[in-house]
Amino acid sequence: MKFIMTDDKLLITELVLTAYLYNQSDKLGVDDLPNKIRKHYWNEKEATVRRPIYVTEGDLTAIYGLENVKNTAKTLPFLEFEEFGSQIKLTVFDLGAKWLSKHTEAVERIDSNPVLASYFENYDSIPVSYEKAKAMNTPKENGREWINSLVKAIESEKGSEEMLKLVHIVAPEDVRQNLKDLVLTKSQEGEIEKIAKAIQYRDYLKRIGLREIGKLLFVGPPGTGKTSIARALSGKLGIPIVEVKLSQIADQYLGETAKNIDRVFELSKRLKPCILFIDEFDFVAKARATDEHAALKRAVNTLxxxxxxxxxxxHGVLLIGATNHPAILDHAAWRRFDEIVEFNLPDKDMRKKILDIVLRDIEGKFDTIEISEKTEGYSGSDLRMIVREAVLTGLITERTVLNQQDLLQGVVEFNRRIPLKSKDENPNENNPARYR
Ligand SMILES: Nc1ncnc2c1ncn2[C@@H]1O[C@H](COP(=O)(O)OP(=O)(O)OP(=O)(O)O)[C@@H](O)[C@H]1O
Ligand SMILES: [Mg+2]
Structure with missing residues (x-):
């Protein structure tokens, strides 16, 4: 009980001092506020945290889940509780700073709070560093508030509605795909490493005038992880992803299409740093080949x-195009990318690894080598479908613990469905046989 009280005191003091320092110093920016505090005080309209920050009982409950703030605050000599508005006020900053500096448990908190670290790194031998705290703090671009703010601002501009319908924007914190759940080839890993470094050393690259980096074309059959890697990159790099499907552009009012494309790029520049993911890139080639729509061709040229x-x-925009049909892309489209990243159907070893990942949280004993041998020509997505079949088969007999037989049955079920699928309007879509 006593321990919890000390903890509560620390958190209250942390917030009150952080607010004070942030309010005082214009050298500190919104990215210096710890993620949780920044999120709580975020002002959507202004896309920042407005000064001054006031600290109330409700804020402490919302940010740290504290209860009984009033009584705890009253035990601290440098705080004053104002009944009206339940505000917690700092009376003497120096006292509060001194109190915090005396608590060894506080060091960890200060060291992950750039606002506090900027003050305490010059304070009696407290081992904290502003640089380190800042580097560890999640930047605002990671949060959905930041994106909401920008989108709100753009929404209010004339003509932006159609464009916003074309894109799907995801904040890194909402990205569900994780690089460690994806089985990559060595060369894919290499590309990712290069891009991560290029973003980190963007200023250097700008200085030396090296611009030919940051446009990737992902090429490969359906279900081989193109979209997943693009999203996982957004999470890894901590920058939002703007997704556009080119085929959707054709559904829009054609007259507006070229303008919409410009707007999508404009939006990406404003969201920078970000990833602009253009899916179904082969649509460019298809559109060029038709005689029908002059407007569509104009749009493609604009693109x-x-x-x-x-x-x-x-501009801080990493462009990733993706296509299933490399053969139909012409030179004009190819040459715009600095790097082609190949996505092939996984080999036996990769199939085993993918299966192991997909089965990770499923109870049961499996021989994934056997399954990988029976699934030549299957994509990562196909393998997921096999496991899905196995899980659903298990559920029919109320089983959540599966076995090898279920997986083998999953393969059979999956194969049985392929002929059905190829009768769809999109005969080749998702048909692994095509790539064998
Ligand atoms: N290499 C892989 N490692 C792990 N999972 C994979 C891999 N490839 C595909 N998957 C899984 O398959 C599913 C589909 O992948 P994804 O949508 O990224 O494929 P895609 O290449 O974008 O396909 P499409 O060309 O149809 O858009 C995802 O759930 C993903 O997790
Ligand atoms: Mg995809």
Whole structure:
């Protein structure tokens, strides 16, 4: 009980001192506030945390889940509780700072709070560093509030509605795909490493005038992880992802299409640093090949021009295109990318690894080598479907613990469904046989 009280006192003091320092110093920015505090005080309209921050009982409950704040605050000599508005006020900053500096448990908190670290790194031998705290603190671009703010601002501009319908924007903190759940080839890993470094050393690249980096084309059959890697990259790099499907552009009012493309690129520049993921890139080639829509062709030219003009180094936008049909892309489309990343159907070893990942949280004993031998030509997505079949079969007999037989049956079920699938309007979609 006593321990919890000390903990509560620390948290109250942390917030009150953080608010005080943030309010005082214009050297500190919104990215210096710890993630939780920043989220709580975020002002959507202004896309920042407005000064001054006031600290109330409700704020402490919302941020740290504290109860009984009033009584705890009253035990601290440098705080005053104001009944009206339940506000907690700092009376003497120095006293509060001294109190915090005396608590060894506080060091850890200060060291992960850039606002406090900026003050305490010059204070009597407390081993904290502003640099380190800042580097560890999640930047605002990671949060959905940041994106909501930008989208709100853009929504209010004339003509932006159609464009916003074309894109799907996800904040890194909401990305569900994780790189460690994806089985990558060595060269895919290499590409990711390169891009991560390029983003980290963007200023350097700008200085030396190296611009030819940051436009990737992901090429490979359906279900091989193109979309998943793009999203996982957003999470890894901590930058939002803006997703566009090119085929959807054709459904829009054609007259507006070229303008919409420009707006999508404009939006990406404003969200920077971010990933702009253009899916179904082969649509460019299809559109060029038709004689029907002059407007569509114009739109495609606009797109190619926009790709030419955007740059990771200059604008902070990492462009990733994805296509299933490399054969139909013409030279004009290819040459706009700096790097082609190949996604092939997984080999036996990769299939085993993917199966192990998909089965990770499923109870049962499995021989994934056997399954990987029976699934030549299957994509990662197909393997997930096999496991899905196995799980559902198990549930029919009320079983949540599965066995090898269920997986083998999953393969059979999956194979049985392939002929059905190929009768769809999209005959080749998801049909592994095509790539064998
Ligand atoms: N290499 C892989 N490792 C782990 N999981 C994979 C891999 N490839 C695909 N998957 C799984 O398959 C599913 C589909 O993958 P994803 O949507 O990324 O494929 P895609 O290449 O974008 O397909 P499409 O071309 O149809 O858009 C995802 O759930 C993903 O987790
Ligand atoms: Mg995809």
């Amino acid at each position: 190619l021009k926009a790709i030419d003009e955007i740059s990771l180094v200059e």
